[in-house]
Amino acid sequence: MSKKRSKNGRVVGFIVIIIAALFLSSFGGFEFAEKQSNSRAEKIAAASNDAAKDKAKKEAKEAEEKLPPNAKVAYLTFDDGPSANVTPRILNTLKQNNIKATFFILGSMAQQNPGLLKQEKAAGHTIGNHTYSHEYKYLYSSTDNFINDLKKNETIISSIIGDHDKTLIRFPGGSFKLTSFQRAATAAGYHYIDWNAETGDAERQHASVDFLLTTLRKEIAGQKKVVILMHDAATKSTTADALPQVIAILKSQGYQFRPITSDSYNVIKR
Numbered sequence: 244m245s246k247k248r249s250k251n252g253r254v255v256g257f258i259v260i261i262i263a264a265l266f267l268s269s270f271g272g273f274e275f276a277e278k279q280s281n282s283r284a285e286k287i288a289a290a291s292n293d294a295a296k297d298k299a300k301k302e303a304k305e306a307e308e309k310l311p312p313n314a315k316v317a318y319l320t321f322d323d324g325p326s327a328n329v330t331p332r333i334l335n336t337l338k339q340n341n342i343k344a345t346f347f348i349l350g351s352m353a354q355q356n357p358g359l360l361k362q363e364k365a366a367g368h369t370i371g372n373h374t375y376s377h378e379y380k381y382l383y384s385s386t387d388n389f390i391n392d393l394k395k396n397e398t399i400i401s402s403i404i405g406d407h408d409k410t411l412i413r414f415p416g417g418s419f420k421l422t423s424f425q426r427a428a429t430a431a432g433y434h435y436i437d438w439n440a441e442t443g444d445a446e447r448q449h450a451s452v453d454f455l456l457t458t459l460r461k462e463i464a465g466q467k468k469v470v471i472l473m474h475d476a477a478t479k480s481t482t483a484d485a486l487p488q489v490i491a492i493l494k495s496q497g498y499q500f501r502p503i504t505s506d507s508y509n510v511i512k513r
């Protein structure tokens with residue numbers, strides 16, 4: 244019996260050792276698995292951290308872009324360029340103030356100053372179509388002339404800057420009362436935008452800065468959304484002179500600045 248017991252004792256001891264060994268090895272395996280899952284968890288955490296950062300960034304950008312409906316917004320628009328003497332000064336002032344604006348381009352001028360048009364696009368401003376010729380008599384004698392001239396300009400602008408929103412146009416002289424031309428433009432897939440404020444730089448050549456600022460103050464009075472007409476042309480150097488003060492006045496009255504985009508095509512249409 245005692246011999247048998249001792250044999251049994253050895254067997255039990257052997258089993259205990261095996262169990263202990265299994266336990267230890269499984270413990271080690273568990274530890275290993277835990278390490279692995281830890282590193283996976285860290286990776287997931289890092290990835291979701293990046294995702295969270297990206298999301299926060301995106302939300303901040305959207306919050307900045309999306310304004311409350313009652314916000315005061317100024318859309319600075321410059322027609323008839325690009326021009327060799329005025330465009331670089333306008334671009335410089337916009338850059339200094341971190342403002343994006345909208346340029347309504349004449350094809351005839353873009354052909355003369357393609358580099359400036361590229362700079363406008365590269366700086367993030369909106370590029371709109373202001374016809375190739377700007378010849379009222381020709382453009383408004385038939386809707387075909389008007390649309391053909393827009394198409395011609397569209398081809399020239401695209402050949403210089405490539406991909407952009409080709410549908411945004413501004414009628415030379417404005418679309419006011421040109422009902423059949425408005426209809427033709429819309430049917431051709433264009434979005435036209437006029438203005439509801441100006442500095443008066445179209446009224447005379449080399450208008451004084453004082454005149455431009457006085458006109459601006461009167462024009463924006465009581466308006467929450469202002470699309471401001473200005474000109475980018477050789478005889479409009481005082482527009483570039485006045486621009487820092489135009490911006491300062493608008494800022495002091497609580498306006499934020501935006502380029503025209505698909506969100507603002509109809510901002511001043513009633």
Ligand SMILES: [Zn+2]
Nearest residue numbers: 322323415416
């Ligand atoms: Zn014009």
